[in-house]
Amino acid sequence: MTHQPRVVIIGAGFAGIEAAKKLGKHRVNVLLIDRHNYHTFIPMLYQVATAILYPHQVVYPLRRLFRGFSTVNFLQAHVEKVDFDQQIIQAENTTIDYNYLVIATGSQTQYLGVTGAMENTFPMRTLTDAIAIRNQVLSRFEQAVKVTNEAERIRLLTFVIVGGGATGVELAGSLSELINSALGKDYPSLNRDRSQVILVQSGERLFASYPEKLGKYTEKWLRRQGIKVHLNSKVSKVTSEAVYLEDDTAIFTDTVIWTAGVLAAIPQTKQPVKTATKEKILVEQTLQLCGYENVYGVGDVSYVESEEEFNGVAQEAIQQGKTAADNIRRQISGKIPLPFDYFNKGRLAIVGKHAGVGKIGKFAIKGFIAWFLWLEVHLVYLPGIRNRLGVLFNWLKYYFFGESASRIIISTNRVRSNK
Amino acid sequence: MTHQPRVVIIGAGFAGIEAAKKLGKHRVNVLLIDRHNYHTFIPMLYQVATAILYPHQVVYPLRRLFRGFSTVNFLQAHVEKVDFDQQIIQAENTTIDYNYLVIATGSQTQYLGVTGAMENTFPMRTLTDAIAIRNQVLSRFEQAVKVTNEAERIRLLTFVIVGGGATGVELAGSLSELINSALGKDYPSLNRDRSQVILVQSGERLFASYPEKLGKYTEKWLRRQGIKVHLNSKVSKVTSEAVYLEDDTAIFTDTVIWTAGVLAAIPQTKQPVKTATKEKILVEQTLQLCGYENVYGVGDVSYVESEEEFNGVAQEAIQQGKTAADNIRRQISGKIPLPFDYFNKGRLAIVGKHAGVGKIGKFAIKGFIAWFLWLEVHLVYLPGIRNRLGVLFNWLKYYFFGESASRIIISTNRVRSNK
Numbered sequence: 001m002t003h004q005p006r007v008v009i010i011g012a013g014f015a016g017i018e019a020a021k022k023l024g025k026h027r028v029n030v031l032l033i034d035r036h037n038y039h040t041f042i043p044m045l046y047q048v049a050t051a052i053l054y055p056h057q058v059v060y061p062l063r064r065l066f067r068g069f070s071t072v073n074f075l076q077a078h079v080e081k082v083d084f085d086q087q088i089i090q091a092e093n094t095t096i097d098y099n100y101l102v103i104a105t106g107s108q109t110q111y112l113g114v115t116g117a118m119e120n121t122f123p124m125r126t127l128t129d130a131i132a133i134r135n136q137v138l139s140r141f142e143q144a145v146k147v148t149n150e151a152e153r154i155r156l157l158t159f160v161i162v163g164g165g166a167t168g169v170e171l172a173g174s175l176s177e178l179i180n181s182a183l184g185k186d187y188p189s190l191n192r193d194r195s196q197v198i199l200v201q202s203g204e205r206l207f208a209s210y211p212e213k214l215g216k217y218t219e220k221w222l223r224r225q226g227i228k229v230h231l232n233s234k235v236s237k238v239t240s241e242a243v244y245l246e247d248d249t250a251i252f253t254d255t256v257i258w259t260a261g262v263l264a265a266i267p268q269t270k271q272p273v274k275t276a277t278k279e280k281i282l283v284e285q286t287l288q289l290c291g292y293e294n295v296y297g298v299g300d301v302s303y304v305e306s307e308e309e310f311n312g313v314a315q316e317a318i319q320q321g322k323t324a325a326d327n328i329r330r331q332i333s334g335k336i337p338l339p340f341d342y343f344n345k346g347r348l349a350i351v352g353k354h355a356g357v358g359k360i361g362k363f364a365i366k367g368f369i370a371w372f373l374w375l376e377v378h379l380v381y382l383p384g385i386r387n388r389l390g391v392l393f394n395w396l397k398y399y400f401f402g403e404s405a406s407r408i409i410i411s412t413n414r415v416r417s418n419k
Numbered sequence: 420m421t422h423q424p425r426v427v428i429i430g431a432g433f434a435g436i437e438a439a440k441k442l443g444k445h446r447v448n449v450l451l452i453d454r455h456n457y458h459t460f461i462p463m464l465y466q467v468a469t470a471i472l473y474p475h476q477v478v479y480p481l482r483r484l485f486r487g488f489s490t491v492n493f494l495q496a497h498v499e500k501v502d503f504d505q506q507i508i509q510a511e512n513t514t515i516d517y518n519y520l521v522i523a524t525g526s527q528t529q530y531l532g533v534t535g536a537m538e539n540t541f542p543m544r545t546l547t548d549a550i551a552i553r554n555q556v557l558s559r560f561e562q563a564v565k566v567t568n569e570a571e572r573i574r575l576l577t578f579v580i581v582g583g584g585a586t587g588v589e590l591a592g593s594l595s596e597l598i599n600s601a602l603g604k605d606y607p608s609l610n611r612d613r614s615q616v617i618l619v620q621s622g623e624r625l626f627a628s629y630p631e632k633l634g635k636y637t638e639k640w641l642r643r644q645g646i647k648v649h650l651n652s653k654v655s656k657v658t659s660e661a662v663y664l665e666d667d668t669a670i671f672t673d674t675v676i677w678t679a680g681v682l683a684a685i686p687q688t689k690q691p692v693k694t695a696t697k698e699k700i701l702v703e704q705t706l707q708l709c710g711y712e713n714v715y716g717v718g719d720v721s722y723v724e725s726e727e728e729f730n731g732v733a734q735e736a737i738q739q740g741k742t743a744a745d746n747i748r749r750q751i752s753g754k755i756p757l758p759f760d761y762f763n764k765g766r767l768a769i770v771g772k773h774a775g776v777g778k779i780g781k782f783a784i785k786g787f788i789a790w791f792l793w794l795e796v797h798l799v800y801l802p803g804i805r806n807r808l809g810v811l812f813n814w815l816k817y818y819f820f821g822e823s824a825s826r827i828i829i830s831t832n833r834v835r836s837n838k
Contacts, residue, residue, distance in 0.1 A: 036828070037557065037558075037561060037826070037827065037828045038825070038827045038828075054473065054475050055474075055829065056473050056824070056825045056827060059825070059827055060825070061605075061825055061826050061827055063604075063605035063606070063826075064604075064605065064825075064826075067604060067605070073608075075564065075565065076558075076561040076564075076828075077565065092565065093565075094565060127829060128829065131829070138456065139456075139495075142456060142495040145494065145495075146494065146496065146511065146512075146513060185482075185483075185486060186480075186482035186483065186486070187482070189492075405475070406457070406475045406478070406479070406480050406483075407456070407480050407482075407483070408455075408456060408457045408475060408478055408480055409455070409456045409457075409495075410474065410546060410547065410550070
């Protein structure tokens, strides 16, 4: 080992790659570990699930991302255990030592104890999940062409989304558009009225973390598209045939997409860590772990007390990754770490074609302007010029000519991945 | 049923879609059946396996392909049985009747009785196969970074291709280029000398069906790239650790790609069919099945006696598909079918960057001109303007700037698909 301190970053999400870039720019030795060899641009995943974008357009290979950073190394591995006292990480028969550690492992799906949810629903967190949903939806159409039983056809063409947050709403709007366009063009023999998208939300309004009027606007917009919105509805059970609500309503469907719960994805640690809501690691104002001043927790995996309300959006992770990197550099040069100070740039979500919602500072915006801003902001943050051009091309084609990306079903196997 | 005769086509390869288009243009009722919802442009599959192209660029959704043909319908299904006497097809609980049938089901991999070949090698026939090979190759690099044992690292970076025909040669050349470029740019810590591509050919030369000098040229070219070419070598056994040749040589490797054998993929039939070499359906000069004048066999699945030597290239399938369509139209209007007359436009194959071989009429061509012609011809035949533009873009990037498509490993699971 050289005298240069080594920083290990676990997780190459928004927080992890921001920290790696900041440290790499200042020639600090970094080892970035992730189980995939690519960074996933999660805000656009739902557009892969609904065939607006191609899978490769929302990911970026990590080795290419850090090609220009000579002190940043990458390891594709699954982290098995972290030992804070020994300052080592176990990862697939390898032991890695660190001077500083950044935990940026994000979150995972939480099924809230609902019977059958894990086995019978599709999660929406990874590229593999998004591709599985796309295959599922498109192959339901192919199945629906074949069946002779009308009830079974309706069941095949019923798509249920659980969770009325950003992911659930964006999927619902986009899925409904895919269905209308696909049914019209590719399946003229299927009756549009047989198909439905149903959004189930446990709370009394959509977008609970946005101003109330945006939730109302969204609900109205979705209903106008023909989407059935169930508010104050909790799912009690999911089977391979149907989803059951707590009021005993049964919705017969072959496709339930689960976007409702979220839980921190903490790696196994030898020493116990203090946790807060949703099992997040409780960190100090400086983002350091309580009791371990050379360990940072950033992004969705951690919880920091703040006047701000954090909602798990990319900007929070990016800014925390930056703060962790700055603080590590301060520690290396003998200074004390500074507290995290969030600059809220606002939030945006897409509801459907030419319709979005957002909150920027004190202003709630909605409609075309919010939609347009979403596209612009995300295009700017998407890594890679090739991806940006490709996405722009697909968006123009989709939003102005109504033509989605190739609707190919790569595998006809039913894949329900929880990884 | 209407009075209009119905033509059922099984298989949406080159022969099947050509027949469907020809019949659709003349408003004949067609039902096209395939187990995938897309047509695969097989000659370019190896470029997906070696990360030159993206998966969606070499396939085209069948429903979109036939959107302009109001009399052509598509069914995604697996055909279980054909009954020539009853004129019906069993496909996933559905019974489909036909007046005319075109069997265009292509070929499948044949493991030539080699022990362990089916279980331990990667086939290269479908899009899923190509993606599995890409994932395997790229993840071998990630594995090689992690291992500490040098022999194991060499084993991980050894790639064996069995079969010295067009697919084997194209894969070998392209894989060797991927390795050199990837090792140089993404894995600076891995030593280039540790990696090798080995091509195993049972016969005494490569490209057995091309003029001898082209085989020699190809062999020399591949060897100059550092590829080890084993001629007169038959594989006797494949295990998860190594591939064994008949002379007892053991090559330790984690990746064996099988391009050697080929067998017709005939659907199950109630009545026995006459077969020829490689279990192909023996058809009359008119491409009709012996004894069933309303059933045609076209493309790789069938064998027609001819002065021409057929090699399973796209042109043969396309022209046979066209002939079958013309003959069915003749039969519908009370005329007798005409014999198939092959117009040999020539053949081309890529050996590597800026190097190809080909035979056009009596002329054997090689080098840059053959390479350039290959690209041009395949670009022209590729369906879809979007795919053509994308492929052209990727080729320019790859052949002139040495940058391949995103090297993403979508799944880290080891997939060995024989479907």
